[in-house]
Amino acid sequence: MSFNFEFFYQTFFTAFRGLPVTLKLTAFSLLISLPLGFLFAVIRLKERSKVKNLVSVYISFVRGTPIVVQILVIYSLIPSIMASIFKGLDIKMNVFDINPMLYAYIVFSLNTVALLSEVFRSALATVEKGQLEAAQAAGLTTFQGYRRIVIPQAMVAALPNICTVTTNLIKSTSLAFLMTVKDITAVAKVEAAYGYNYIEAYIVIWIIYIIICSLVEILFKLVEKRMKVYKRALVS
Amino acid sequence: MIEVKNVHKSFGKNEILKGVDLKVEKGDVVVILGPSGSGKTTLLRCINFLEKADQGELLFKGESYHFQHASKKDILNIRKKTAFVFQNYNLFSNKTALENVTEGLIIARKVSKDKAVEIAKECLNKVGLADKYDSYPSQLSGGQQQRVGIARAIAVNPDVILFDEPTSALDPELIGEVLSVMKLLAKEGTTMIVVTHEMSFAEDVASKVVFMDGGVVVEEGTPKEIFCNPKMDRTKQFLRRIIRNYDYSI
Numbered sequence: 425m426s427f428n429f430e431f432f433y434q435t436f437f438t439a440f441r442g443l444p445v446t447l448k449l450t451a452f453s454l455l456i457s458l459p460l461g462f463l464f465a466v467i468r469l470k471e472r473s474k475v476k477n478l479v480s481v482y483i484s485f486v487r488g489t490p491i492v493v494q495i496l497v498i499y500s501l502i503p504s505i506m507a508s509i510f511k512g513l514d515i516k517m518n519v520f521d522i523n524p525m526l527y528a529y530i531v532f533s534l535n536t537v538a539l540l541s542e543v544f545r546s547a548l549a550t551v552e553k554g555q556l557e558a559a560q561a562a563g564l565t566t567f568q569g570y571r572r573i574v575i576p577q578a579m580v581a582a583l584p585n586i587c588t589v590t591t592n593l594i595k596s597t598s599l600a601f602l603m604t605v606k607d608i609t610a611v612a613k614v615e616a617a618y619g620y621n622y623i624e625a626y627i628v629i630w631i632i633y634i635i636i637c638s639l640v641e642i643l644f645k646l647v648e649k650r651m652k653v654y655k656r657a658l659v660s
Numbered sequence: 661m662i663e664v665k666n667v668h669k670s671f672g673k674n675e676i677l678k679g680v681d682l683k684v685e686k687g688d689v690v691v692i693l694g695p696s697g698s699g700k701t702t703l704l705r706c707i708n709f710l711e712k713a714d715q716g717e718l719l720f721k722g723e724s725y726h727f728q729h730a731s732k733k734d735i736l737n738i739r740k741k742t743a744f745v746f747q748n749y750n751l752f753s754n755k756t757a758l759e760n761v762t763e764g765l766i767i768a769r770k771v772s773k774d775k776a777v778e779i780a781k782e783c784l785n786k787v788g789l790a791d792k793y794d795s796y797p798s799q800l801s802g803g804q805q806q807r808v809g810i811a812r813a814i815a816v817n818p819d820v821i822l823f824d825e826p827t828s829a830l831d832p833e834l835i836g837e838v839l840s841v842m843k844l845l846a847k848e849g850t851t852m853i854v855v856t857h858e859m860s861f862a863e864d865v866a867s868k869v870v871f872m873d874g875g876v877v878v879e880e881g882t883p884k885e886i887f888c889n890p891k892m893d894r895t896k897q898f899l900r901r902i903i904r905n906y907d908y909s910i
Contacts, residue, residue, distance in 0.1 A: 554748060557710050557746070561708060563769060577753060654796040
């Protein structure tokens with residue numbers, strides 16, 4: 425076996441063509457999941473209704489099933505269901521023409537919402553009850569108290585875990601090829617298939633993910649450092 | 661000016677307040693004494709609705725409110741006219757000393773930022789923290805934090821300040837600096853309701869001492885009446901124990 429350096433070098437740049445797809449998947453899923461995850465966390469902390477149970481079941485469901493299985497189920501289930509619905513309603517639309525990106529967005533958002541809601545729930549619990557009470561006693565509404573006092577502190581506790589969720593999400597998007605989405609992994613695999621240069625292609629993917637995830641980590645570290653200025657230990 | 665009537669509050673099956681009445685006039689310093697579990701703190705928390713009482717009436721500046729029916733708007737209005745000093749300070753840990761004081765002014769009372777900063781600096785100077793404007797709570801000692809807590813309370817110019825054991829979490833060495841600030845406020849005629857175990861403060865400063873036990877007011881009167889000539893056995897017993905344990909020279 426010989427390592428094809430030229431192929432390695434070329435594929436490295438070719439694979440970057442999949443980068444926008446990977447980033448789009450990550451960014452969109454995060455955009456949906458951050459507010460929804462927060463909402464779900466608040467529901468789980470506050471409500472005592474059926475909504476709370478529903479959210480809990482959803483979270484256990486997502487956490488208890490491998491993402492590969494979720495992808496396979498959603499990617500085959502939704503089109504079939506929609507096809508039969510459209511047929512029943514006599515709508516002329518080929519569900520199999522739908523951009524597979526849509527399914528990818530759904531799967532990764534469903535997953536990330538569940539994970540982030542757990543992250544936010546534990547983060548909100550780290551803020552002492554007295555902080556909100558002090559805000560209320562100062563005349564702030566509960567909403568203002570959350571927005572100005574509780575959430576900024578909870579965010580500091582949540583950031584390291586949001587970073588983990590984000591890097592996990594980036595890595596999970598490599599499974600999008602199962603839905604024929606052409607992300608970094610898919611592009612590299614296609615390149616490899618021409619001449620059976622799989623090892624080179626896999627190492628390329630490996631390196632690219634390390635680069636992206638490291639950059640994300642550095643970014644989060646910077647934000648974290650800025651946000652926890654107030655936690656400086658006793659100086660004077 | 662403030663009067664609560666027949667306050668009841670239970671936590672689950674545990675009845676903490678069993679019909680408490682309390683009357684506070686403008687300029688009064690009312691000190692509430694009593695063993696732990698007697699409901700002092702709960703009473704204080706009920707007055708500004710941090711705890712929702714099950715039953716009772718609140719007369720505040722000529723308005724009457726029912727504890728269990730007060731609307732969110734009523735509660736917000738009452739809170740804007742009162743201030744609360746917590747046992748464990750509860751300073752906003754993500755805000756500097758100055759921001760802790762301005763928060764209630766700018767956000768809740770819509771004071772302009774410049775004006776709020778001016779008021780906040782004045783209040784911090786008053787409690788002796790002129791050099792700590794930009795310190796975060798994590799950089800301050802307990803006594804300093806509690807003084808910021810008091811500055812935060814006086815900044816909003818409230819009709820009454822509620823003190824919930826303001827010195828209980830402090831080192832004995834730091835208690836003095838907080839008490840002297842409170843004495844200063846009392847001298848200026850600030851209306852205060854103080855839950856404390858500091859007998860010297862009660863004796864020196866209080867215009868009225870209220871002794872609570874088991875969720876009811878056992879006895880109330882001037883410091884002289886309570887400390888020198890208590891009528892109820894329960895009060896005598898409590899004072900004997902407290903005064904034997906703590907011997908403060910003034």
